[in-house]
Amino acid sequence: MNGLKFHPSDRIAEHVKKIPRSGIREFFELVVDCDDDVISLGVGEPDFVTPWVIRESAIYSLDRGHTSYTSNQGLLSLRKEICNYVNCNFGVNYIPETECLVTVGVSEALDLAMRALVNPGDEVLYSEPCYVSYGAEIRLVHGVPVVIENTADTEFSPDIGQLKAAITPKTKILMLNFPCNPTGATLRLEQMEEIAAIAVKNDLIVFTDEIYSELSYVKRLPTIASLPGMRERTVFLHGFSKAFAMTGFRIGYACGPAEIIAAMNKIHQYTILCAPIMAQEAAEEALKNGLESMEKMRREYQQRRDFVVNGFNEIGLKCLKPKGAFYVFPSIKSTGLSSREFATRLLQEQKVAVVPGTAFGACGEGYIRCCYAASYEELAEALKRIKIFIEDLKR
Amino acid sequence: MKQNILELLSKNARISAAEIAARVGVEEAKVNELIRELEADNIIKGYKVILNEEALNKNIVRALIEVKVTPEREGGFDRIAKRLCRFPEVTDCYLISGDYDLRLEVKGNSLQDVAAFVAEKLSTIDGVISTATLFLLKKYKESGKILEEEEEYERLKVSP
Numbered sequence: 375m376n377g378l379k380f381h382p383s384d385r386i387a388e389h390v391k392k393i394p395r396s397g398i399r400e401f402f403e404l405v406v407d408c409d410d411d412v413i414s415l416g417v418g419e420p421d422f423v424t425p426w427v428i429r430e431s432a433i434y435s436l437d438r439g440h441t442s443y444t445s446n447q448g449l450l451s452l453r454k455e456i457c458n459y460v461n462c463n464f465g466v467n468y469i470p471e472t473e474c475l476v477t478v479g480v481s482e483a484l485d486l487a488m489r490a491l492v493n494p495g496d497e498v499l500y501s502e503p504c505y506v507s508y509g510a511e512i513r514l515v516h517g518v519p520v521v522i523e524n525t526a527d528t529e530f531s532p533d534i535g536q537l538k539a540a541i542t543p544k545t546k547i548l549m550l551n552f553p554c555n556p557t558g559a560t561l562r563l564e565q566m567e568e569i570a571a572i573a574v575k576n577d578l579i580v581f582t583d584e585i586y587s588e589l590s591y592v593k594r595l596p597t598i599a600s601l602p603g604m605r606e607r608t609v610f611l612h613g614f615s616k617a618f619a620m621t622g623f624r625i626g627y628a629c630g631p632a633e634i635i636a637a638m639n640k641i642h643q644y645t646i647l648c649a650p651i652m653a654q655e656a657a658e659e660a661l662k663n664g665l666e667s668m669e670k671m672r673r674e675y676q677q678r679r680d681f682v683v684n685g686f687n688e689i690g691l692k693c694l695k696p697k698g699a700f701y702v703f704p705s706i707k708s709t710g711l712s713s714r715e716f717a718t719r720l721l722q723e724q725k726v727a728v729v730p731g732t733a734f735g736a737c738g739e740g741y742i743r744c745c746y747a748a749s750y751e752e753l754a755e756a757l758k759r760i761k762i763f764i765e766d767l768k769r
Numbered sequence: 770m771k772q773n774i775l776e777l778l779s780k781n782a783r784i785s786a787a788e789i790a791a792r793v794g795v796e797e798a799k800v801n802e803l804i805r806e807l808e809a810d811n812i813i814k815g816y817k818v819i820l821n822e823e824a825l826n827k828n829i830v831r832a833l834i835e836v837k838v839t840p841e842r843e844g845g846f847d848r849i850a851k852r853l854c855r856f857p858e859v860t861d862c863y864l865i866s867g868d869y870d871l872r873l874e875v876k877g878n879s880l881q882d883v884a885a886f887v888a889e890k891l892s893t894i895d896g897v898i899s900t901a902t903l904f905l906l907k908k909y910k911e912s913g914k915i916l917e918e919e920e921e922y923e924r925l926k927v928s929p
Contacts, residue, residue, distance in 0.1 A: 402927040416927035423922075506929045555929075677792040684791070727926055750788065 393510045397733030405727045413756045415744040416727040420619035425667035431659035435652040442651060446643040448476025449654050455661040456627050465596035466605060472632040475639050478649050480585050480613035480626030485511060487581055487609045487628060490637040492517040499540055500549035501532050502735025503556050508549060523737040529694055530559035534568050547579045553586040556734045556743035557703040558696020563595055570601040580608045586699040588617035588668060591676045606631050617668050618660045623653040675700050678746045678753060685757040689764055700747040707740040709767055717742055724759035771803055782816040821916045830877050831905040835869040837898040846870055849896050858886045
């Protein structure tokens with residue numbers, strides 16, 4: 375002993391220390407302290423249970439004693455189904471043997487893609503408000519996060535001028551997520567074409583997180599990877615969590631050029647080995663026999679979206695009609711409260727949990743994220759309580 | 770639009786017109802009008818409660834009865850089926866393919882009630898060749914509804 379006191383906190387890696395706690399996590403703890411009467415619009419997952427055919431196939435997998443590792447890349451039969459599905463629905467043909475990797479949720483796929491491609495100091499462009507992990511992911515690989523702020527003026531899609539201005543010689547990757555968590559924003563075809571042209575001109579790699587793609591309430595576009603010059607520079611990231619209500623199964627995947635997939639697989643094999651076999655078999659069943667259930671859930675979300683958007687606008691919280699995902703992102707600016715104050719007081723006074731917009735980036739200030747993957751009764755009750763809350767504020 | 774309304778009503782016949790209106794995006798008055806049309810067109814035949822009779826402790830006895838009948842030269846099975854349907858004990862009646870012709874579901878207050886119905890009424894009807902009575906012991910699912918739901922599983926209240 376040298377007499378110095380040992381503080382574990384001193385030993386945490388510097389770049390990890392610098393990553394702020396997730397704003398969602400912070401809020402989660404507040405909600406946990408509340409009693410049971412809370413109506414939550416704070417979740418980021420479907421309220422449906424995984425369709426029975428899919429659950430049953432996971433059980434069948436266990437029944438047959440399928441409890442082993444699979445190939446690192448994932449079951450070939452699943453990769454074949456995935457590539458066929460991506461080809462039919464997104465318009466890009468990937469080779470199951472070399473251009474597809476099954477991961478533990480799309481989060482792992484994103485992490486692998488970052489680690490495989492980012493050198494320290496490389497700049498990664500992404501839009502805020504966005505999914506909570508993007509900024510942290512980039513920092514974890516010693517990349518430099520460069521934020522494009524998406525605003526209500528462009529219905530939360532990227533402003534092309536701002537995007538162009540953000541590109542420097544160090545920019546390596548452009549990260550996209552449409553439909554977007556938390557805004558529900560989607561891209562129009564001409565925007566996608568402009569972004570693709572910028573990526574080609576500046577020799578950027580594009581990561582496209584397609585996790586909400588099936589939950590589109592307008593005609594669905596093909597993926598950006600299908601546009602000219604994009605296939606070789608796009609990593610297509612997707613998974614089963616949202617569309618098939620399979621969040622707990624933790625199955626995602628990446629499709630892209632063989633060299634990039636191989637590099638990602640190198641990290642995957644050393645850190646994760648493979649995704650759980652029973653979840654992989656369930657995912658295969660989802661693609662074979664779960665599409666009808668998925669479409670039913672999508673229609674249900676669409677009905678709820680219309681109901682919730684109208685509800686917020688009637689209350690006087692201006693709310694755009696999102697074209698995808700299962701979130702609305704109403705403005706609370708008219709109340710004069712900050713997002714955090716609004717969410718905290720709404721929770722304390724009316725027991726409705728929503729997520730402050732700032733959890734998804736600084737430019738989410740003035741907004742809250744509300745997930746409408748909840749029953750109609752819950753949504754109606756939540757809107758009623760929010761209305762009372764707003765009326766109380768005015769007094 | 771009518772298809773959407775039917776889907777919602779099939780899931781929950783007590784859903785209010787206001788809720789249907791909010792969900793499918795039309796005026797409440799229009800919803801009421803469409804429902805009236807569906808009723809007038811004989812598409813909606815009625816609205817029914819799915820009861821968990823066991824929980825009521827009423828000891829209601831139900832049985833499925835397979836009935837073989839002689840079809841008639843004119844009208845086939847229809848006339849005899851319609852006749853059977855008039856008995857209040859009969860809650861359901863289907864013409865089916867296979868070893869027998871009509872499948873009835875009957876309801877009584879006791880085993881004796883159902884037995885008496887079969888012996889005294891059903892078997893004595895002209896054209897009924899034979900019957901086989903299968904008493905229902907426990908009902909797990911009815912009209913798409915699982916009667917004893919498992920405890921609800923709770924998600925995290927906030928997640929990314």
